[in-house]
Amino acid sequence: MPADLAGTANAVPAVVRVGVERAADRSSSGIGFEDVTVAYNGLVVLDSLTLAVNPGEIVALIGPSGSGKTTALRAVAGFVRPVRGRITIGPRDVTNVAPHARNIGMVVQNYALFPHMRAEENVAFGLRARGAAADVIRQRVPECLRLVGMASYAKRYPRELSGGQQQRVAIARALAIRPQVLLLDEPLSALDAQIRRSMLDELAKLHRELPSLTVLYVTHDQTEALTLADHIGIMRDGKLVAFGDAQSLYRYPPNRFSAEFLxxxxxxxxxxxxxxxxxxxxxxxxxxxxxxxxxxxxxxxxxxxxxxxxxxxxxxxxxxxxxxxxxxxxxxxxxxxxxxxxxxxxxxxxxxxxxxxxxxxxxxxxxxxxxxxxxxxxxxxxxxxx
Amino acid sequence: MADIALRLPVADERPAVNSWIAPPLLILAALFFFPLALIVRQALTGDGDVLSIAKFASVFASREFHHALGNTLTIALAATAGCLVLGFVLSVLIAFTPFPGSRVIARMIDTFIALPTFLVALAFTFIYGSAGMLNESLKALLHLDLPPVDFLYSQWGVMLSEVTVYTPFVMRPLLAAFSLIEPAQIEVAASLGARPLRIVSRIILPAALPALVAGGSLCLLLTVNEFGIVLFIGAKDVITLPLLIYDKAIQQFDYTTACVIAVVNVALSIALYSLYRFVVAYFGSRRAGLV
Amino acid sequence: MLVWSRTGRALTWAFALLLFAVLYGLPIGVIALASISGQWNGVLPSHMTLEHYVNALQGDSLEQLHVSLWTGFVASAVALVSGTWAALALRPLARLPKRLLDVVFFIPSAVPSVSVGLGLLVAFSRPPLLLNGTTLIVLIAHFVLISAFTYGNVSAGLARLPIEFEQVAESLGARPFYRLRRVTLPLVTPYLIAAFSLSFALSMGELGATVMVYPPGWVTMPVGIFALSDRGAIFDAAALTMVLAISTSIVLVGLSHIPTRASPR
Structure with a gap:
């Protein structure tokens, strides 16, 4: 037996330990924005955002369209690069890290399930991309589908699922890689009112089951923010105009815009x-x-x-x-x-x-x-x- | 939000070029741009090594070149005009008076684009040729001895073939542009008492203009470049630039003259292609029916 | 709906159908009829025969079918690879260089085919690259002429692909090549097939460049059809044209039945 494996009780393949398990073992991590400024072709769309999302917390960013809330989320994902400032996930500065190396889960408005893959293949995608071992995939995929109540739809293609079901699979896909943080970009806005209401309850339940999961939630809907979020940030014209816990922000709005928007x-x-x-x-x-x-x-x-x-x-x-x-x-x-x-x-x-x-x-x-x-x-x- | 947005000096972050582009670009350079450059060199030096425009001068002075250039332009312009008129009429019929089978016909026209162009020229010899169906019918009906219809082996035959072949290229962008017109707009106009011709001229034609200009300039390019139809019609006095190049190079082995004419032809084509790109860029690809 | 009255509509329909029949039905019908005509001296052929098809499916003509199919497949396959490569490589570039290179890849479709053929003759008729008289020069000519169409089709497909698919894949940890192989290419497969189909059809019908460069041993069907019609064998030419159209259609229909699971929503 090689020396470096001698002390290991059960031999888990190295790649799994590194790529998958480590993220789960690590205590949950928060998100930090420090003076983050994003500009497209010289036009500032996010103006020196400073914000901390504590580990295990849900923070909702709300604001009208064009307020910069989605840009803030995309900056965490790595799809926009700030011209100034720092973004951290846990203790790690990810400002210049490629999106595929950030260990985040992301759910977008139109779900973006891969149409050529079955629900289970969608959920397995992130694990396969990281080279996880077959037995980890076999165990993790049904587990995540069960978590969102989609276990019996594993073999379906996205086009055979309703909007709400697609969104559940999208959430399972994001959770399968055991991300440090979950980014939700208007996840409910493509659903009709009734399903949106029940998905909202599901999301709240999900967070009770995964209390260490840090969530950044972007929405224009104040009900979603008030229902789910521990803290709410109100954005306008690229700036954070108010930040606080949902209760006090609602009862004591710090300015006119917050009072009217929330x-x-x-x-x-x-x-x-x-x-x-x-x-x-x-x-x-x-x-x-x-x-x-x-x-x-x-x-x-x-x-x-x-x-x-x-x-x-x-x-x-x-x-x-x-x-x-x-x-x-x-x-x-x-x-x-x-x-x-x-x-x-x-x-x-x-x-x-x-x-x-x-x-x-x-x-x-x-x-x-x-x-x-x-x-x-x-x-x-x-x-x-x- | 633009009113409060401040401008920062940030350049487009995307790279100007990357090395992945090299392989296809090199292939294209070796197989297309290099031969094109050699055509220009041969046109300027002939078989020697001395640069001179003497060959250009002599070709430009020749009657056969004038003739071919004149034929090319006349046929291209007339055929394009024909395509625009016919394409507009057919597209309006398909889009706004949907008749049984109009969808099938629209799809058939789409596949027509992929057929070789000489098919139509060959078919026309059976229909309009001196011993074709039309002439034989008229001879039998009117008890004539000579074929009464005789246009196929002239510019007209080429034009008619090209109109048939290239009309679908006008219809495609037109039908795409028409699909953007709200049916309610036409119904409202009709309910206000507008007659069909007025609706066509006031609503449909303006909406179709970008697509017409785009389709028309594409037609102009394709008809200037057309070779198969002219070759198959084979009329002695209908020589166009591409046919003259073929004639000089393959029949007479006069490569230098062929290259001089090719330089003119390629320049003309690239100018027309620039016009086409400009039109599409000006109107925006959506309005030009190239969604 | 532009015409409301019942008779007006009937008249319009009759006009439209007549127009389509004369313009597009008649030519194809006449070629089909000519391909089975024994003799055609009056309004209609006097007797029918399958002799021309027998001619078309043996000897030189059969050889030409082989040549055309091979040329079409090889040139289209190479053009598909190079066009897809170019479209993918151009995608992340900044606006201006992207538009410039886009024009570069489109230009071959704007240049007359005879001139492309002439250029290849001039360039490859002397050492070090003596390709004149080889099969390869025909394949090159076809590749050059169809490359712009494959490039255009694939880049149109890529432009229509919503960016979210690839971004989600990336956020899930997919590296660039894995993402390309598992997400991007499967999602644009319908466009890749369409690109191949169009290239193949164009190659099957190509005449201008082929007639400039073909060696005696590699005669494509369009060249053969022209040779037949030039020497007056117009019924054989019609039959070979039908073989060309039918074989192209069979390949295109076959390609359209390739199952792609990436059905866009």
């Missing part, structure tokens, strides 16, 4: 801020005054925006201390389980979502709405226009 928000310009202690502040709007959370600790005397979500506005006063606002009804829409009322306050649009009413107000009539001080938050008016 869940619809009513924003009213208010003045003469006075901090009242306990993280609260009083502001002036027209003749009246409101009390709201001053989460961002805005300075006294300044102007800012009052942010109230449509479902936090109610028609009946829950208590005497609540903020009240009288406006003119513009339109009333019944949406089944919800009634949506649009109000006009000094030329500002105010949306109210409430339970269906027996006698909805008619357009043109005055209406007083209330909101709780703790449900309203003050947002700095930034340079970025909405």
């Amino acid at each position: 869940g619809r928000a009513n924003l009213l310009p208010v003045q003469a801020l006075v901090a009242t202690g306990g993280g609260m502040a009083r502001v002036r709007f027209r003749d009246g005054a409101f009390v709201a959370r001053n989460h961002h600790a805005l300075p006294d005397g300044g102007e800012c925006l009052l942010c109230v979500r449509p479902h936090d506005l109610c028609l009946a006063p829950p208590d005497a201390a609540s903020n009240a606002l009288t406006a003119t009804v513009k339109s009333v829409q019944w949406q089944g389980d919800m009634q949506s009322v649009e109000l006009d306050v000094d030329g500002h649009l105010l949306r109210v979502s409430c339970a269906p009413m027996h006698a909805p107000p008619s357009p043109g009539a005055p209406l007083t709405v209330h909101f709780s001080a703790t449900q309203a938050t003050l947002v700095p008016e930034t340079m970025v226009r909405g």
Whole structure:
């Protein structure tokens, strides 16, 4: 027996140990962006992005099309090369590493399953490309197909699968190589609403089963981001304009764009801020005054925006201390389980979502709405226009 | 996002050239560009070693060259015009008045492109030749002794054959361009009271223009280069440039004259090819029907 | 739908069918008819015979069928390899050099075939490369003339291939050559077959360059057909033309039945 194998208890072929097992053994790794800038032909599409995705975490990048979110993902995959900055996966700087050597799993919007291969061959592709041993492939492929609930479709060609099934196989294919990080690029946007909902639950379940998997998730859909992500980054015009955990980003948006993009928000310009202690502040709007959370600790005397979500506005006063606002009804829409009322306050649009009413107000009539001080938050008016 | 995007001095990252391109390029250079260069050299030096344009001068002064050049251009222009008219009519019929079997016919025309061109010339001798079907029918009907139709062994015969052979090359881009026209557009126009001819002139023709120009310039190139049809028609006074080259080199073993004419012919073809590429680039390959 | 009235539509259809019949049906029909005519002095042949096919499938004519098939297969196969190679090598290049080289690979299709033949005669009729009078010069002529078409077909196929397939393959760890072999080439197989088919058909019908360079021992069918028709054996010429068209079609139909699992969605 050769000396170097003498100490090995069970002889696993070397190539498998290196190419496949090592990635699994290694504790999970995060993704780091440090001042990453990407430009195509001189046009900056990603502007000095600095962001850390912690090991085992799901981070969603959301933003409108052209905001640079997909470019950020493709930079991690290695398909675009930054003109400046560093990208790390775990402790390794991969900025100049070829895509095939990065050990990432990637799932794209249109699945891109290889049409000339059966589902199982698609899943085996990455293992074969890395020269994994036959018995590893035999064991890993059914395991991954089972994980996404596609075990009985192993022999099917992609064209014989529905969109949702194709997407499951695509996820299995990405997971089969036991990647350090999983990149999901708009993975659900080609599916119709109902299947998207159930796939979303599946993805959440998948992450519970593979808690060490680090995921970077790019989407334009806020529901997907809010459902799945531990942290959310909001992108706009190539820049990261907000980053935080889903809860606080939703409740205390740091700027106008985030407030409007992540869940619809009513924003009213208010003045003469006075901090009242306990993280609260009083502001002036027209003749009246409101009390709201001053989460961002805005300075006294300044102007800012009052942010109230449509479902936090109610028609009946829950208590005497609540903020009240009288406006003119513009339109009333019944949406089944919800009634949506649009109000006009000094030329500002105010949306109210409430339970269906027996006698909805008619357009043109005055209406007083209330909101709780703790449900309203003050947002700095930034340079970025909405 | 363009309004906020700042411009960085970043060049196109893709390589300008790589070594993988060398093998096919070398093969092409050895088998195509090198022989082409030798044609030019032979045209300029003859069988000696002295560069001179004397041979060009004498060829340019000769009547047979004028004749051939004139024939080539006349036939090419007329045949191209014929292809454009016929191709447009046939494409409109196939695309906008779908009749039973029109799809099959469209596919048949596609395969016609792959058939040798001389097939049509050979067929025409059976149909329009002096002892062909048409003349025999007319002689029998009108009790004539001499064949009444006699155009095949002239420029007309060549033109008609070329129109038949090259019309599919106009139809292909046209049909592709027509498939981009919304049927609703035509239905709306018709519902507003536009008559078919008006729809053709106001909606279909403008949409087809890029494809017509692209198909037309391709036709011009192919008809200038056509050899088989002219050879098979074999009319004594219909000599085109390619036929004259063949005649000089193979029948008379006068390679230098053949090379001089070939230089002119190749230059003409490359100019027409440039025109074609320019047209396609100008309109964009999608609008030119070359999706 | 451009014509709405019932009679108008019927008239248009009749016109269209007549036009197609006269333009494209008649020539092929006449060749087919001539190939089985014993004698044709009136409007229609006076009697039918299969004698011309017997002639076409023996002796020189049969030899020409062999020559044409061989030339077509060899020239198309070489052109397929070189065209695919060129299209793949050009793909990652920057815009400007790519367009320039693209024109270079397309130019042979723009040059008249007789001039290509003349160039080969001039270039290879003297030492060190004395190819004049060999079979090889015919193969070279065919290769040069069809190479642009194979290149064009393959690069069109590559241009239509969505980039995601190869990127996903790369992210899964596939090195360039593995990716080419397992993903790129299988996905463009339909275009490779189309490229080969077109090249083969063009080679089978090639006349201009062949007539310039062919040696006595390597006569292709189009040259043979011209020789027959030139000496007045037009019915034999028609029969050989039919053999040419039918044998080309058989090969093309055969090629179109090669199973490719890469069906584009």
